[in-house]
Amino acid sequence: MIDRLIEAIEAKKNPTVLGLDTRIEYFPEKFASGFDLTTFSGAADGIIAYNKALMDALFGTVPAVKIQLAYYEMYGLEGLRAFAETIGYAKKKGFVVMVDGKRNDIGATATAYAAAYLGETPLAGENARAFDADYLTVNPYLGSDGVLPFVEACKAQDKGIFVLVKTSNPSSGQLQDLVVEGESIYQRVGRLVVEWGKELIGKYGYSDVGAVVGATYPEQGAELRRLLPSVFFLVPGYGAQGGGGKELAGCFDGSGRGAIVNASRSLLCAYKKHGGDFDEAAFAEAKRMREDLAEAVALRRERS
Numbered sequence: 478m479i480d481r482l483i484e485a486i487e488a489k490k491n492p493t494v495l496g497l498d499t500r501i502e503y504f505p506e507k508f509a510s511g512f513d514l515t516t517f518s519g520a521a522d523g524i525i526a527y528n529k530a531l532m533d534a535l536f537g538t539v540p541a542v543k544i545q546l547a548y549y550e551m552y553g554l555e556g557l558r559a560f561a562e563t564i565g566y567a568k569k570k571g572f573v574v575m576v577d578g579k580r581n582d583i584g585a586t587a588t589a590y591a592a593a594y595l596g597e598t599p600l601a602g603e604n605a606r607a608f609d610a611d612y613l614t615v616n617p618y619l620g621s622d623g624v625l626p627f628v629e630a631c632k633a634q635d636k637g638i639f640v641l642v643k644t645s646n647p648s649s650g651q652l653q654d655l656v657v658e659g660e661s662i663y664q665r666v667g668r669l670v671v672e673w674g675k676e677l678i679g680k681y682g683y684s685d686v687g688a689v690v691g692a693t694y695p696e697q698g699a700e701l702r703r704l705l706p707s708v709f710f711l712v713p714g715y716g717a718q719g720g721g722g723k724e725l726a727g728c729f730d731g732s733g734r735g736a737i738v739n740a741s742r743s744l745l746c747a748y749k750k751h752g753g754d755f756d757e758a759a760f761a762e763a764k765r766m767r768e769d770l771a772e773a774v775a776l777r778r779e780r781s
């Protein structure tokens with residue numbers, strides 16, 4: 478999977494993920510008036526239409542989408558309908574599809590999560606795909622037996638995972654920065670990620686088992702880039718959380734690979750900044766973000 482992700486980024490010359498954390502409060506008034514937003518079903522129809530319009534506007538320039546499950550679960554079964562339809566449409570448009578669910582549990586249950594998002598669910602006599610994502614985010618807190626079922630699914634199905642290593646939120650350091658046996662927890666998790674992914678290295682030297690590294694901690698991003706040369710980064714925290722610009726140079730490697738950067742609210746609500754229609758404004762913001770990241774990559778190349 479990782480080779481396909483890298484090639485998609487290179488085809489679009491853009492290491493950006495469109496984050497589909499879509500909620501009805503983001504809809505501009507004119508768009509909102511087309512749906513019955515007093516019901517889950519109307520909200521789901523609106524979310525599907527909003528996502529499709531954004532994907533239609535951005536598929537030529539952005540290689541991947543990240544669908545944040547929480548924003549679909551909050552609309553109940555209808556939200557899951559919107560989630561499934563968004564995955565289907567994203568695939569039709571050629572996006573690499575990441576699901577941000579931060580899943581984990583004991584091994585047996587992790588196997589069920591892996592079947593749900595990356596693999597196949599056994600039915601009487603045959604298997605079927607529930608939600609056919611390319612990538613899933615995974616929480617490492619339960620240790621190896623909670624992660625290996627996802628790694629097995631990556632192997633069997635040519636999929637990928639991003640394991641939480643250094644998250645973008647303000648209190649991420651409360652546990653992740655604790656020093657244990659001479660290294661921080663996030664460094665230790667990073668080393669485990671290398672271990673988990675060592676049999677899944679693709680032709681560019683990166684593994685299907687990647688890491689989530691927050692844009693809001695650029696120093697740790699650069700440190701982890703040096704420590705974990707085979708680990709590809711999903712970098713959330715751009716825009717609305719304050720991350721971005723040349724600070725992100727250290728997340729990339731000397732050839733400009735190694736990371737893809739997510740932006741959700743700054744693209745979903747770009748019309749509030751740029752004016753005009755929400756899809757056109759998202760396109761303008763995606764172009765600006767691509768230029769911003771191109772500067773970060775150029776700086777990284779200069780330094781190598």
Ligand SMILES: O=c1ccn([C@@H]2O[C@H](COP(=O)(O)O)[C@@H](O)[C@H]2O)c(=O)[nH]1
Nearest residue numbers: 545644645691713714717718740741742
């Ligand atoms: O460390 C992390 C891990 C995941 N996220 C998720 O990424 C997006 C960010 O949304 P923005 O609107 O661009 O801030 C959201 O789905 C988070 O749950 C993260 O932010 N940090």
